[in-house]
Amino acid sequence: MAEIARLTGHREWIDLDFVERERTPESAMALGIQSHVAGLSLSNTVDLLDSLGVQRSRKAVHDWVQKADLQPESGKSPNQIALDETVIRINDQQFWLYAAADPQSNELLHVRLFATATTALTEIFLRELCQKHDVESAVFLVDGAKHLQTALSRAGLRFQIHHHGNRNAVERIFRELKRRTSSFSNCFSHVEPETAENWVQSFARWLNATN
Structure with missing residues (x-):
């Protein structure tokens, strides 16, 4: 679980509107997405969730990241x-x-x-x-x-x-x-x-x- 400290912080940037009839608490899904995107392997992300009492597969975490369809925000005006x-x-x-x-x-x-x-x-x-x-x-x-x-x-x-x-x-x-x-x-x-x-x-x- 290297660099778990870097996984803390707000998660408002994660849009969970894709969630439909998902049995996993949204807070756990957001943590899973953040953890994997921040660099944890799928296996380590699953282990992290399991330590919090949330048991999901590597495929489930992978699917969360894909379905969230996260992108850099638009509308910037850089010099x-x-x-x-x-x-x-x-x-x-x-x-x-x-x-x-x-x-x-x-x-x-x-x-x-x-x-x-x-x-x-x-x-x-x-x-x-x-x-x-x-x-x-x-x-x-x-x-x-x-x-x-x-x-x-x-x-x-x-x-x-x-x-x-x-x-x-x-x-x-x-x-x-x-x-x-x-x-x-x-x-x-x-x-x-x-x-x-x-x-x-x-x-x-x-x-x-x-x-």
């Missing part, structure tokens, strides 16, 4: 956006995690998993980001990746090339994500890509709530 990508393994394949973060608040604005990293997929990511947030006047901070720069130019969005400074915000978030998934060896096993993406988005919602 700067750190944009980057990193590799996440799902089973024996590599996927690219795209992330946009506000370096001033350290909040994740949008995250997606793609099978590869291309200009076309970056454009899809940016369109979704623009639909969720007011980013037209923001300055995007990127590294030297040409597909990121090309996609931003095509979208008419301003960007600056930064290798350090405020762009480090999204890199810090990537490090936190990889540390949190250490129980998965930074690899999602025996899951579909959609399931892994849902977990990552739930993680983003949790991380924003703890800032």
Whole structure:
């Protein structure tokens, strides 16, 4: 039960509207969702609930996280956006995690998993980001990746090339994500890509709530 202390705090960010005829108390469900998203394995989350007198299976906890469909909140108006990508393994394949973060608040604005990293997929990511947030006047901070720069130019969005400074915000978030998934060896096993993406988005919602 490593780092149980980090699992304390409010859980109002967890929307349990999906619950229908669920025999588990909502407080226990919220704790289970928070614990797994914060980095506990399904087995350790089940053990934690069992210590509180709530006996549920790993599948039950997994289903709670998936059904909650947690996402970073919309409607932000950042001045700067750190944009980057990193590799996440799902089973024996590599996927690219795209992330946009506000370096001033350290909040994740949008995250997606793609099978590869291309200009076309970056454009899809940016369109979704623009639909969720007011980013037209923001300055995007990127590294030297040409597909990121090309996609931003095509979208008419301003960007600056930064290798350090405020762009480090999204890199810090990537490090936190990889540390949190250490129980998965930074690899999602025996899951579909959609399931892994849902977990990552739930993680983003949790991380924003703890800032």
